[in-house]
Amino acid sequence: MDIICPKCGTLNKDASRFCARCGEDLPHDGESAQENATPHESARSLDLPWLQTVQDRAVKQTGRLAEPQANKTPEPPPALSPSAASTPAQRQPEDVHILAPEAALPSSQQQEDEPSIDADPSKPTGDPNEPPPGWVLGILEPDATPTPNPDQPYEPEELAHIMPWAHPQPGTEQPPTPEDTTSPGLPPWLSGVTVQETLATSTASPDKTVDPIDLGIDDIEPFMPPEVAEQPTEEGAADIAPAQVPEWLRSLSSTRDKAEQAAQLSSQTNLHEVPVQAPEPEIVAEPVARHTPVRPPRAGAVETLFALVQPLTVDTTQPGVRIPSTITSLDLRAQKARSRPLDWLLPDGIIYIAILAVLLSVLLIRPPFGDVTAPAAPGAQEFYSAIKDSPSDKPVLVVYDWDATRSAEMSVLSQAVMRQLMSSRRRFVTISTNPQGPGFAEQITRNARERYGYVYERDYLVLGYLPGNEAALNALVNNFNQSLPRDYIYNRNVNGSRLIGGGQLRGIDSFGLIIALTSEEAELRNLIEQVGTRTNVPIVAAVPQGLEPLARPYLQVQHAGIKAILSGLTGALQYNRQLDLQYGATAQPSGTLSLTDRLNTQSVAQLLLALIILAGLVRIGMKKILRR
Amino acid sequence: MSSRITSRIILALNLILAYVAGVISILGFFTRGTFADLGGVLAQWVAVLVGFALLVGLGNLLKVHITRVVRGQKDWFYSLVLVSSAVAVLALGLAGSGGPGDPAVAWVFQWIYQPLGAALFSLLAFFLTSALFRLPKMHVTEAVVLLVVALIVIIGQAPFSATPPANIVADVKDWLLNYPVLAGVRAIILGVAFGAIGVSLRILLGFDRPYME
Numbered sequence: 001m002d003i004i005c006p007k008c009g010t011l012n013k014d015a016s017r018f019c020a021r022c023g024e025d026l027p028h029d030g031e032s033a034q035e036n037a038t039p040h041e042s043a044r045s046l047d048l049p050w051l052q053t054v055q056d057r058a059v060k061q062t063g064r065l066a067e068p069q070a071n072k073t074p075e076p077p078p079a080l081s082p083s084a085a086s087t088p089a090q091r092q093p094e095d096v097h098i099l100a101p102e103a104a105l106p107s108s109q110q111q112e113d114e115p116s117i118d119a120d121p122s123k124p125t126g127d128p129n130e131p132p133p134g135w136v137l138g139i140l141e142p143d144a145t146p147t148p149n150p151d152q153p154y155e156p157e158e159l160a161h162i163m164p165w166a167h168p169q170p171g172t173e174q175p176p177t178p179e180d181t182t183s184p185g186l187p188p189w190l191s192g193v194t195v196q197e198t199l200a201t202s203t204a205s206p207d208k209t210v211d212p213i214d215l216g217i218d219d220i221e222p223f224m225p226p227e228v229a230e231q232p233t234e235e236g237a238a239d240i241a242p243a244q245v246p247e248w249l250r251s252l253s254s255t256r257d258k259a260e261q262a263a264q265l266s267s268q269t270n271l272h273e274v275p276v277q278a279p280e281p282e283i284v285a286e287p288v289a290r291h292t293p294v295r296p297p298r299a300g301a302v303e304t305l306f307a308l309v310q311p312l313t314v315d316t317t318q319p320g321v322r323i324p325s326t327i328t329s330l331d332l333r334a335q336k337a338r339s340r341p342l343d344w345l346l347p348d349g350i351i352y353i354a355i356l357a358v359l360l361s362v363l364l365i366r367p368p369f370g371d372v373t374a375p376a377a378p379g380a381q382e383f384y385s386a387i388k389d390s391p392s393d394k395p396v397l398v399v400y401d402w403d404a405t406r407s408a409e410m411s412v413l414s415q416a417v418m419r420q421l422m423s424s425r426r427r428f429v430t431i432s433t434n435p436q437g438p439g440f441a442e443q444i445t446r447n448a449r450e451r452y453g454y455v456y457e458r459d460y461l462v463l464g465y466l467p468g469n470e471a472a473l474n475a476l477v478n479n480f481n482q483s484l485p486r487d488y489i490y491n492r493n494v495n496g497s498r499l500i501g502g503g504q505l506r507g508i509d510s511f512g513l514i515i516a517l518t519s520e521e522a523e524l525r526n527l528i529e530q531v532g533t534r535t536n537v538p539i540v541a542a543v544p545q546g547l548e549p550l551a552r553p554y555l556q557v558q559h560a561g562i563k564a565i566l567s568g569l570t571g572a573l574q575y576n577r578q579l580d581l582q583y584g585a586t587a588q589p590s591g592t593l594s595l596t597d598r599l600n601t602q603s604v605a606q607l608l609l610a611l612i613i614l615a616g617l618v619r620i621g622m623k624k625i626l627r628r
Numbered sequence: 629m630s631s632r633i634t635s636r637i638i639l640a641l642n643l644i645l646a647y648v649a650g651v652i653s654i655l656g657f658f659t660r661g662t663f664a665d666l667g668g669v670l671a672q673w674v675a676v677l678v679g680f681a682l683l684v685g686l687g688n689l690l691k692v693h694i695t696r697v698v699r700g701q702k703d704w705f706y707s708l709v710l711v712s713s714a715v716a717v718l719a720l721g722l723a724g725s726g727g728p729g730d731p732a733v734a735w736v737f738q739w740i741y742q743p744l745g746a747a748l749f750s751l752l753a754f755f756l757t758s759a760l761f762r763l764p765k766m767h768v769t770e771a772v773v774l775l776v777v778a779l780i781v782i783i784g785q786a787p788f789s790a791t792p793p794a795n796i797v798a799d800v801k802d803w804l805l806n807y808p809v810l811a812g813v814r815a816i817i818l819g820v821a822f823g824a825i826g827v828s829l830r831i832l833l834g835f836d837r838p839y840m841e
Contacts, residue, residue: 404745478668
C-alpha cells in the first residue's frame with residue numbers, strides 16, 4: 001500500500017521512508033501521514049536537531065510548531081548522548097526550537113518557517129527541535145547575512161542555555177556538558193576539527209579541551225535515498241528523476257563551484273574557519289568511473305606475501321629475504337638460489353671478470369708485444385727542452401700536488417722529472433699544497449738521490465705542505481721565506497741550509513723554472529692564477545692523461561701560461577726515451593714493471609674497453625633494428 | 629632593544645671586516661707595496677687558520693667514530709679500524725724524531741696508504757666500463773655520441789695508435805682535443821671565473837654572508 005506524503009501529497013511506495021518529491025519523512029505506523037506529519041519527524045528520527053530545522057527551512061513550513069510540541073518531551077542534546085532513533089510514535093512532549101540570534105537566517109526565511117518558540121531555559125541543551133547552528137545555515141544559504149532576528153522567540157539567556165557553545169554567558173550556570181570544552185560556535189561533535197579563528201560570538205577559552213564525544217549515531221540508520229516511483233506522478237516523470245534527492249539536500253548542490261562556496265563561506269562568521277565543509281556537490285554528481293588496469297600478481301607474490309605476514313619460525317643464516325619453513329613451495333627456494341649467479345654475471349660480472357683476466361694475464365704472462373711504438377707526444381720534447389733551457393744557476397721549484405689515487409701515472413712522471421733534474425745537477429725545492437704531496441716528494445727523492453749523489457739541504461729541499469690553496473700560493477709569492485720556514489723531513493729551519501741560506505732564495509722570482517706535478521685541475525689553475533700571473537718564472541706541467549684536455553687551455557698563454565704539458569704514461573715513455581738519448585739508459589730495478597710492460601697492459605685494457613663500447617653500440621643498434 | 633642594537637653592531641662589524649679584507653687582498657694582488665704586504669699577511673693568517681681547521685676536523689672525526697665504537701652503533705668495527713690507524717700513525721710521527729718524515733711514517737705511507745689509494749681508484753675502471761655498457765639504455769642519442777667520441781679517444785690515445793691504420797684515429801683524436809674540446813673547456817673555465825667574480829662581489833658588498841652562518 002502506497003503512502004501519501006503528508007506534506008506534498010505525493011504518492012510514495014510502501015517501503016519508502018522519505019518522500020520522493022519533498023523528502024518529508026513518511027509515516028510507517030499506519031497513522032495518517034497527514035495527521036502525524038510534522039515537519040520535524042524526519043530529522044527527529046535521525047536525532048539531528050539541526051537537520052530537522054534545515055528541513056523546515058527548505059520546505060518553507062508555515063505554522064507554529066507549538067501545537068504538536070505539547071505532547072513532546074525534551075530530549076538531550078544529540079551531540080552529548082546517544083539516543084535511539086526516534087520514530088513518530090515516540091513523540092517528545094516538548095520539542096524546542098531554538099533560534100540563534102546570530103544565526104545566518106534571513107528574515108524572510110524566519111518569517112516563513114516560524115519555528116516553534118516554546119522555550120524552556122531549564123531544558124537541557126541539545127533539543128532535537130533546536131535550529132541548526134549558523135554555520136550549517138550558512139552552507140545552505142550562503143548569501144544570507146547574519147542579521148539579528150528581531151522576532152526571535154528566545155531570550156539571549158535562553159539561547160545561552162540551549163546552545164552554550166554558540167552563546168556562552170558568563171555567570172550563567174551551564175550544564176556540565178562537553179560542549180563547554182569545545183570551541184565556540186561549533187557543535188561538540190565538530191570540536192575535534194581544526195578551527196583557525198575563534199568565532200565572533202564568543203571568546204574561546206584557552207583552557208578548554210576537546211573531549212571525545214560520542215556522536216550518538218550508532219543507532220541511526222544511514223540515509224537511504226528514496227526509491228524512484230514506478231508510476232509517474234501527476235506532475236510528470238521529469239519530476240521523479242530530480243526528486244531522487246530531497247529538496248532539502250538538493251539545495252546544497254546549488255553551489256557547485258568550490259571557490260564560490262569558500263568565498264561565500266568566508267562571509268559567514270562561523271564558517272570560514274571550519275575546514276569541515278558542507279556536503280559536497282559530488283553527492284548529486286555521478287560517480288567517477290576510473291578504469292585502473294589491474295596487473296595480475298607475479299609468480300610467487302602470494303607466497304612471498306604469506307611469508308612476510310607469517311612470523312619467522314626458522315632462524316636461517318641466509319642473507320636476503322628469509323623464507324620461513326611454513327612455505328612449502330620448494331620451487332620458490334630453488335628458483336631464488338638458481339637466479340642469483342646469473343643475475344650477478346650479467347652484465348657487470350662478465351665485464352669485471354674480463355677486465356681483470358686481461359690485465360692479470362698481461363702483467364703476469366708478459367706477452368712479447370715488443371717495443372711499444374708510442375704515439376707522438378710533442379709535449380714531451382717541449383717539456384724536456386723547457387727544463388734543459390732554464391737558467392742552470394737558479395734552482396727549480398717542483399710542486400708536488402698529486403695524491404695516492406693518481407700515483408700510477410704521477411709516480412712515473414715524477415721519477416722522470418727527478419731523473420732529468422738530478423742528471424743535469426739542478427738544485428730544486430719541493431713544496432705541496434696537497435697534504436699527501438710531501439710524502440711522495442720525500443719518497444721519490446729518497447729513492448733517486450743515492451743514484452745521483454744528491455745531498456739533502458745542499459742540492460734539494462722538501463719544504464712540506466702549505467695549507468690554504470690560493471691563499472697559500474699568494475703568501476708564497478709575497479714572502480717565500482716566511483711561508484715555509486721549516487723543512488718536511490727533519491723539521492729544521494731552512495734558512496740555515498746551504499740551498500736557501502745566504503740570501504740565495506729571496507722569493508719566487510729567484511727560481512728559474514716551476515714544474516707543476518698536479519693531478520687536479522683546480523690545483524693547476526690555482527698555481528697559474530696565483531703564481532704564473534704575478535711572476536715571470538716559466539711554468540711546465542706534468543699531469544695525468546685524463547687531465548690533459550683541462551690543462552690545454554693554459555698552454556702557450558702569454559705571460560701567465562704553461563710552456564709545456566707532459567701527460568700520462570705515453571708522455572712519460574717519450575720523455576724517458578729523450579732522457580735515454582741524452583743521459584743514457586738506466587737499469588730497471590728488479591721486481592718492478594718497466595714502462596713498456598705498463599703500456600702493453602694499458603693497450604690491452606684500452607682495446608678491451610673499446611670492444612665493450614662497441615658491443616654496447618651494436619646491442620643498441622640491433623635492438624632498434626629488430627623493433628622496426 | 630639592547631640585543632637588537634648589539635646584533636646590528638656585530639653585523640656591521642662583520643661586514644666592514646669582510647669588505648676591508650677583500651679590498652686589501654684584491655689591491656694586494658694587483659699592486660706592489662703596502663697592500664701587497666698586507667695581503668700577504670692576510671694570506672698567511674689564512675694558512676694558519678686552515679692548518680687549525682685540519683686539526684679541528686681530525687678531532688671531530690675521532691670524536692664521532694670513538695662515540696660510535698663506545699656505543700656499539702652500526703659498523704662500529706670500521707670506526708675502530710679508522711680510529712686505531714689514525715692514532716697509530718699519529719703516534720709514530722710524534723714518537724719518532726723526524727716528525728712526518730720519520731722512516732716509520734714514510735714506510736706506512738709508501739707501503740700501506742699509497743697502494744690502498746691506488747687500488748680504490750683503479751676500481752673506477754670497472755665501474756666506468758659497466759656504466760658505459762649500460763649507458764645506451766637510458767639516453768640513446770646522447771649515449772651514442774658519447775660512446776663514439778670515447779671510442780675515438782681511447783683508440784687514439786692507445787700506444788698502438790701510432791701504427792697505421794690506427795693513426796687515422798689518432799689524428800681524429802687530436803682534432804677533437806684541439807678544437808671542440810678545447811673550446812668547451814675554455815668556455816667552462818670562463819664561466820667559472822665569472823661566477824667566482826659574482827660570488828666574490830656579493831660577499832664583498834654584504835649580500836651573502838657566509839661568515840655569519
